[in-house]
Structure formats: C-alpha cells, structure tokens
Amino acid sequence: MSMKIRLARGGSKKRPHYSIVAADSRMARDGRFIEKLGTYNPLLAKDNEERVKMDLDRAKYWLSHGAQPTDRVARMLENAGVLVKKDRANLKKGVPGKKATARATEKSAKEAALAEAAAAPAPAPVEEPAADEAAAE
Template sequence: MAMKIRLARGGSKKRPFYRIVAADSRMPRDGRYVEKLGTYNPLLAKDDESRVQMNMDRVNYWLGEGAQPTDRISRFLEAAGVMEKKERANMKKAVPGKKAQERVEEKAAKAEAAAEAAAEAKAAPAEEAPVEEATAEE
C-alpha cells in the first residue's frame, strides 16, 4: 500500500481547515485515511503557533514506514526541522512571453531614441543661441 502524508480539507466554503493525515495514495483527498497526524489552519497568522500542529512522533513513524509527504507537508516538515530542505524547480511562470518581451524591447528602443533626440535638441539651440544674440546686437 503506497502511503502519503497529505492534507484533507475540512471547513466550510471560503473557510478552509485541513487535517494532516496518513492515507493510502489511491484514496480521494477528503476520503478515508489511516491516521490523523495534525491540523493546518491557513486563516491564522503565519507566526501563530497553532497554524500548523503535528504529532511529530507519529509523523516520524510514518516517514520511517515509507510514507511520502506531499509538497506542502514537506515544507511544514522542513520548517519544523524534521527534513532537510530540498531544491525545487523554479518554473519562471512570471516571465512574459516572446511577443511581450519584444514589445518591451521596442518600447525601450523608442524611449532611448526619444531621449537622444531630446538631448540633440537641447544641445543644438545652445550652439545657435550665441549666433542669434550676435545678429540681434547689430
């Protein structure tokens, strides 16, 4: 039997509350489980002690039996110091697509060209100004 340590959702709509359970991986998320190992209340502040509560003796027992923790549970265990931190894939989902990157580059090029034109326009009247003053004095 492939065991997992995972979250089983409880609570009402928009008020989540989770049980940390040891369950057969073939069972549904909120279905039958073998043992309740703790609770997780995401509505509490992150520094609140009662946000994540686990029976560490039983968690260590199930890990010793070969139960695989889910990603969220492994993060809880890393924070508790039971597991060593592992490297996770950074999916780069926030990076814009090719077309958006091209538009940003085009916009930057236009802004740079406008800045150069403004700099040239500023420099040109400064050179012409003394000539105009000399013609005005005559």
C-alpha cells in the same frame, strides 16, 4: 500499499481547514485515511503557533515506514526539523510575461528615441541683423 502523508480539506466555502493525515495514496483526498497526524489552518498568521499542529513522533513513524509526504506537508516537516531542507529553484518566477516584455521593449525604444534627440546638437539659431541696424546702413 503506497502511503502518503497529505492534507485533507475540511471547512466551509472560502474558509479552508485541513487535517494532516496518513492515507493510502489510492484513496480520495478527503476520503478514507489511516491516521490523523495534525491540523493546518491557513487563515491564521504565519507566525501563529496554532497554524500547524502536528504529532511529529507519528509523522516520523510513518516516514520510517515509507510514507511519502506531499510538497506542502514536506515543507511543514522541514520547518519542524523532521526532514532535511531541499533546495528549490523556481526558475520562471522572475521572468516577466509576454505583455510585460512588450511594454519594456516599447518603453526602451521610446527612451532611446528621446536620448537620441537630446544628444543630437540643436542647430544654432541664425542671428539676423536688427531692423535698426539695417535701416542705418
């Protein structure tokens, strides 16, 4: 039997509340579970102690028996010091999208045109003799 430590959603619409459970991986997300290990309330502030409550001894027990935590639960266990932190790299996080790239190239083209116009020497104005000087001659 393949075991998972995962979140089971509860709460009403737009007011989520999760239970951290050890369950058979074949069961539905909110379906039958073996044991409730704790709770997670994402509506609370990140530094609030009530945000994640978990029985760490039971979580260690299930991990020692081969239960695989989901990504979110693994992060909670890493923060609690039960699991070793993994290096995660979201390589696409800093890459701008199509429209942002198009805007950036458009902006750089405009700036290049302005810089080119400013760098080109302006033609020196031709000084015409004043009307008084022309009449005097």
